[in-house]
Amino acid sequence: MTSSTRIADVTRIRRPLAVTVAVVASMLVVALLTDLVTASRAESRLAHAVQASPSVTYEPEVMLNGFPFLTRAGRGDFPMIHLSARGVTAPGCADRGRCTVDVDARLYDAELGDVWSTTPSSPIRFQRLEAQTRVDSVNLGRLMNIVDLYINTPAPEGRIGGGGPGDGLLERTEGIMLSGTVPLPGSPARDGKYPPSASEYRHPKVKVSVSARVSVVDGRVRIDAVDLYTGPEEHFSDDVPEEFRSHVFKLFSITLPPLPTAWDTPVTSALSRGSDLVLIGERPGGTVEPRAF
Template sequence: MRKLILGLAILIGLAVVVDFGAAAYSEYRVSRALREGGELSSDPEVTIHGFPFITQAIDGKYKNIEIRAQGVRADLISNTTLEATLNGVSIPASDLIEGKVHKVPVDHIGGRLKIDATELGQLLGIPDLQVSASPADKSDGTGGSGGSGMTTTGGGVVLTGTVTIGPFTQKVSVKADLVLDGNQVKIAASDFYTGGDGGIDVAVPEQLKATVLGLFDRYIDTRQLPFGVVPTKVSAQGSQIVIEGEGDNVTIDIDQLQRP
């Protein structure tokens, strides 16, 4: 009986090792296909969830796959993070093994485009830019641009940075709205923010106020959202602007990921 139990334990252990090995290989194949099709500079992180993996592979249907790619160019921003959660993914095992992943039907996709403060600052021409959720929209008591758990609920954001207009050079904080406008996100500065929670209390000459606020205005093209999903939400989370979208019954054409 001891030998039987030991033998079963060894078999189960081997089965688990084989299962994880097969999952790792499949994740690698999907990652390589995404890198080549999307012309990425590095392999994206791919995680296929669910155990056992082998049964999913035999069926050619995967419950949940998560993808994360860093250093992706979007609009005029050279370094963003793309994330996607795929539910109900159909990929034949033979395609994975042979590296012939081209068209992938997916039941549901949730995609996110993350832009950090440094990259947004370069786009706006404000190198020291800081991003934080406006106090009225914060979900907890953390403060500052590096806080965790801050998520806007109404599309508000506070932008802080040093601006220069002629002889006027000053660090200011402005309140801005994050608005979805078709396939674009509009960052629209509405007023100066001088609150005690991270705001800069500085007097801006009346004749320069409109010009200073305008330096924080920008449209961001969202066509780089993963797999062409439609944007449905934009918010400030921590020190990032996060654009999110969803799609149902989508077929991903790996070979055409860079198509405008």
């Protein structure tokens, strides 16, 4: 057999094999896309059901975890369902504008039933529910009446390079940095319509960063400023006379009003994460309805 004949034989064998591989790959891609599209439709249906809740303004984000989706859709059970509603109205801002928070929930070992007939009153059974409510710096400032407030989570002392991209978002319950402008004793909370952070404010004020801790007392989040922040993070350090420090710390301390959580899950802990304040709660197995989110 000549070399040209052998090459021709190999080519004849490889050609149908290549075609078979291409066909199988195409079928897998089509199956994957079909699974993804079907899951997206089911997630959209659940999102619309959750949006029936009076507290949910915008269509929430929904993820039905479990692959392949089509086999799970028939049973309606999922290892985890993740819901995230943004812009949920929160109380406690009075005339300082509308306060909003982001409300998240993770339902583990969840049973949704027929995903194609989900309604606002459809029962969702679960073995465990984790709830998180995130308050960003702007809304925390409105709640605390410090218009330019900013919350930051410094890396722990001695952690060189802490907070870099490889670390993800840092979390802390103590040593949290709060920055903002507050009036000194004898100065009004506002100068007409101007808060202390405005250049038009004409009374004594300070722009400082304080070190604070967060805790949960009777289901409500408590923030306590304990000292002026002097760490390595970029911060503000206006001079605060010793006799005025307790006054300044008091302005940076507050017990927040009850804030929305997924299905009114009680808050058991709180922490700072990046530039957000995060409230955390957990519930054991039970049943909830989308419209009560």
